[in-house]
Amino acid sequence: xxxxxxxxxxxxxxxxxxxxxxxxxxxxxxxxxxxxxxxxxxxxxxxxxxxxxxxxxxxxxxxxxxxxxxxxxxxxxxxxxxxxxxxxxxxxxxxxxxxxxxxxxxxxxxxxxxxxxxxx
Numbered sequence: 001x002x003x004x005x006x007x008x009x010x011x012x013x014x015x016x017x018x019x020x021x022x023x024x025x026x027x028x029x030x031x032x033x034x035x036x037x038x039x040x041x042x043x044x045x046x047x048x049x050x051x052x053x054x055x056x057x058x059x060x061x062x063x064x065x066x067x068x069x070x071x072x073x074x075x076x077x078x079x080x081x082x083x084x085x086x087x088x089x090x091x092x093x094x095x096x097x098x099x100x101x102x103x104x105x106x107x108x109x110x111x112x113x114x115x116x117x118x119x120x
Contacts, residue, residue, distance in 0.1 A: 007095040008087045016105035017078050024071045031064050073106035089113050 080086050087096055089110040096110050109117065 077106045
């Protein structure tokens with residue numbers, strides 16, 4: 001088991017971030033038509049079907065926004081990696097635990113700083 005205060009290998013983090021970006025780009029490309037305009041023709045579609053379609057559209061849009069935000073975080077993490085600060089918390093500059101980076105390689109803060117930020 002690795003020491004949580006030990007920095008993660010840069011090559012490993014770079015590989016994880018590239019894989020995440022590839023996954024996000026594919027998901028965003030596949031979701032392009034899920035935000036299409038919902039047809040409001042009452043002769044062709046019932047009211048409940050339209051409501052379901054509108055709800056599905058809103059959920060797809062929210063999901064796409066989350067993916068886009070995560071893509072921005074992943075790109076920032078790659079930039080920090082290039083600057084020699086990859087895997088370090090942006091607040092305290094301590095290493096982010098590998099277990100946290102395994103879940104989200106674009107994590108910007110260690111657990112302690114993330115929890116402190118949530119309480120503010």
